[in-house]
Amino acid sequence: QELHKPLTKARGLLIAGKFDQLQRNVPYSAFAKAFSGWVRQRLAEPEDRIAVLRSQIQSALGKNAQVIVSLIPELTLLIGPQPEVPSLGPVETQNRFQLVFQAFMRVIAPPNQPLVLFLDDLQWADSASLALIEQIFKSSQTASFSPVSTPANAAPPGMPLLVIGTYRDNSAEALTPLWNSLKQQNISFPTLTLRPLQTVALNHFIADSLHRSTANTAQLTQIVHTKTRGNPFFVNALLQSLYESAHICFDTTQGQWTWDEAAIEQCELSDNVVDLMTAKLKTLDASLQQVLTAAACIGGQFSYDALAALLPASQISKDAFNQGLWTAIDQDLIQSHQPLNVIESLQSDAGLTFQFAHDRIQQAAYELLNEADRSAFHWRMSQWLPESHRSESASESANASLNNNSNNSTAATNLTFDIATHLLLAKRYLTTAKEKQQAAEWQLRAGLQAKEATAYESAWDYLKAGLSLLSEKTAPSATGPDFCDVSRENWRNHYSLSLQLHREGAEVSALLGRYNVMARLLEATLAEIRLQKKPLTDETALQGIRIRAAIAQDQLDVALEHALSHLAALGISFPRCSNKFHVVWGLLQAQRRLWRKSDRDLHSVAFAGDARITSILNTFHEIGAIAYMLDQDLSSLIIFRLIQLSLRYGANDGAVIGYLTYGFVLCGV
Numbered sequence: 307q308e309l310h311k312p313l314t315k316a317r318g319l320l321i322a323g324k325f326d327q328l329q330r331n332v333p334y335s336a337f338a339k340a341f342s343g344w345v346r347q348r349l350a351e352p353e354d355r356i357a358v359l360r361s362q363i364q365s366a367l368g369k370n371a372q373v374i375v376s377l378i379p380e381l382t383l384l385i386g387p388q389p390e391v392p393s394l395g396p397v398e399t400q401n402r403f404q405l406v407f408q409a410f411m412r413v414i415a416p417p418n419q420p421l422v423l424f425l426d427d428l429q430w431a432d433s434a435s436l437a438l439i440e441q442i443f444k445s446s447q448t449a450s451f452s453p454v455s456t457p458a459n460a461a462p463p464g465m466p467l468l469v470i471g472t473y474r475d476n477s478a479e480a481l482t483p484l485w486n487s488l489k490q491q492n493i494s495f496p497t498l499t500l501r502p503l504q505t506v507a508l509n510h511f512i513a514d515s516l517h518r519s520t521a522n523t524a525q526l527t528q529i530v531h532t533k534t535r536g537n538p539f540f541v542n543a544l545l546q547s548l549y550e551s552a553h554i555c556f557d558t559t560q561g562q563w564t565w566d567e568a569a570i571e572q573c574e575l576s577d578n579v580v581d582l583m584t585a586k587l588k589t590l591d592a593s594l595q596q597v598l599t600a601a602a603c604i605g606g607q608f609s610y611d612a613l614a615a616l617l618p619a620s621q622i623s624k625d626a627f628n629q630g631l632w633t634a635i636d637q638d639l640i641q642s643h644q645p646l647n648v649i650e651s652l653q654s655d656a657g658l659t660f661q662f663a664h665d666r667i668q669q670a671a672y673e674l675l676n677e678a679d680r681s682a683f684h685w686r687m688s689q690w691l692p693e694s695h696r697s698e699s700a701s702e703s704a705n706a707s708l709n710n711n712s713n714n715s716t717a718a719t720n721l722t723f724d725i726a727t728h729l730l731l732a733k734r735y736l737t738t739a740k741e742k743q744q745a746a747e748w749q750l751r752a753g754l755q756a757k758e759a760t761a762y763e764s765a766w767d768y769l770k771a772g773l774s775l776l777s778e779k780t781a782p783s784a785t786g787p788d789f790c791d792v793s794r795e796n797w798r799n800h801y802s803l804s805l806q807l808h809r810e811g812a813e814v815s816a817l818l819g820r821y822n823v824m825a826r827l828l829e830a831t832l833a834e835i836r837l838q839k840k841p842l843t844d845e846t847a848l849q850g851i852r853i854r855a856a857i858a859q860d861q862l863d864v865a866l867e868h869a870l871s872h873l874a875a876l877g878i879s880f881p882r883c884s885n886k887f888h889v890v891w892g893l894l895q896a897q898r899r900l901w902r903k904s905d906r907d908l909h910s911v912a913f914a915g916d917a918r919i920t921s922i923l924n925t926f927h928e929i930g931a932i933a934y935m936l937d938q939d940l941s942s943l944i945i946f947r948l949i950q951l952s953l954r955y956g957a958n959d960g961a962v963i964g965y966l967t968y969g970f971v972l973c974g975v
């Protein structure tokens with residue numbers, strides 16, 4: 307909060323996002339929260355400034371604005387709904403995201419308005435968020451990670467951006483690759499370690515709090531320091547606990563605070579802050595405990611409606627519920643995002659939102675519950691979220707307003723990850739085959755959304771969970787690959803779902819460099835396709851994954867062999883040892899078919915190919931470049947066959963590549 311003062315003088319903005327320990331797989335969650343805050347701050351400005359900003363964003367992002375809207379759905383409140391972006395390959399999608407994000411950052415941090423981006427609890431960040439942080443560092447247009455900039459890493463003029471991150475160093479193993487990567491690139495970033503309070507400082511703090519001299523509080527300080535090791539939050543919690551247990555009290559006759567050091571030393575005090583908070587929560591009123599434990603299952607932030615859904619009237623009366631929530635706010639266990647006069651209404655339709663005052667409070671409340679009760683809350687949440695979203699969508703459709711439409715996008719984006727996460731945490735409630743199938747479908751949706759956001763590690767976690775739900779095993783084998791085998795029954799009954807989970811899991815595994823996992827998934831899927839005598843076209847996407855993985859490993863000959871084998875199975879064969887005779891003959895056939903064809907003739911016929919022809923064309927596109935590098939005669943034959951198929955069945959999206967490369971061949975004749 308101290309940053310607000312100098313920022314206000316410089317007309318700067320501070321935006322903040324926080325990673326959640328129960329939502330570690332949700333990609334870019336803290337970035338989404340931070341930039342949503344930026345949008346809200348901008349919307350409070352005069353209309354003329356909003357219009358200028360809208361124009362700047364639209365000019366910078368162009369037709370790719372939806373890439374950023376997918377990350378920050380609230381951005382549609384500024385720039386309106388955006389058209390969908392073209393579908394690209396995984397690598398191209400990631401490159402596009404990075405380029406568009408850099409363009410967006412240059413707009414939101416103009417020379418005359420500094421921007422501070424604060425990211426809290428990095429130890430819970432997903433891998434995609436860490437990669438984005440690295441991209442911010444690497445960009446030549448961004449600033450240092452802290453208030454100190456050296457000439458080597460200072461931001462160029464025109465981009466006053468400061469990024470501050472906080473994390474717990476005792477649980478930051480996931481951050482090590484990021485730090486190492488930055489150091490290898492000679493990107494320096496000052497680090498400020500917040501160390502525990504030393505005894506002298508702690509003694510001054512306690513003396514000031516109790517209005518006594520440091521000499522009077524020295525012994526008490528030693529006891530507190532021994533228990534808390536100087537952790538400031540732990541110190542506050544312990545002193546509050548000692549006050550509530552009357553070990554520290556105000557003596558009205560003496561007019562001062564007093565305590566019994568011998569009694570404090572003898573009383574059983576936890577030396578763990580979570581245990582201490584848990585013990586404190588156990589002493590609270592039952593309704594307050596119900597509110598806190600239910601809220602902890604939702605996450606670090608929660609809404610009034612969500613909390614009310616977890617605690618129906620059959621469990622707690624509305625009055626007790628509201629009183630418990632108000633007491634939690636009054637005791638600084640929970641903080642509200644709204645002013646006090648709004649909180650006092652406590653109406654379901656008021657859109658009230660809250661957050662825990664500290665992560666340790668949420669953790670303690672969560673640990674108050676046994677495994678069965680936690681699962682029950684998560685299960686209830688997973689069932690309420692879709693119903694709530696349907697109600698909101700119906701209301702928004704009735705209103706048909708711009709803001710509501712954009713909010714619908716926001717809800718749909720976040721809903722999938724929330725439901726998928728709660729279903730996994732409520733796995734013990736998934737007892738029937740139907741429930742497991744539906745849960746696996748949510749994992750697939752979450753995996754696809756994470757993949758689209760280029761958050762491949764999160765995508766794999768969701769897809770692996772979906773595979774596990776369709777497996778007869780409860781966990782992956784300790785000696786086997788990093789996934790569970792789908793049962794034969796689920797392959798028969800849910801073929802499409804099983805195929806998608808395997809296919810997407812294989813592709814994400816390849817993108818993560820886990821080629822052994824990819825190979826096992828592909829082998830299992832291809833075997834099942836052939837066992838069930840499914841069409842060969844079901845194999846095309848799988849073969850494409852295998853081809854791209856071989857290319858990524860610089861195994862071009864292997865990739866080409868895979869492609870030619872698949873094409874042969876689809877009825878397209880080429881000479882094993884092509885030569886100039888084959889090329890000339892193929893060229894003559896292509897020219898005969900192109901004879902007297904005008905430009906209009908080439909693109910006026912709609913594509914009418916079936917799944918087999920589509921599979922053939924897709925495979926041609928996969929191997930066009932590597933065929934040219936390994937065997938130019940074969941490359942020419944592929945181009946001629948592509949031309950013939952396009953003329954016969956109509957042009958699809960890849961026909962332009964065929965005609966373009968055909969022109970190259972003609973230039974070389």
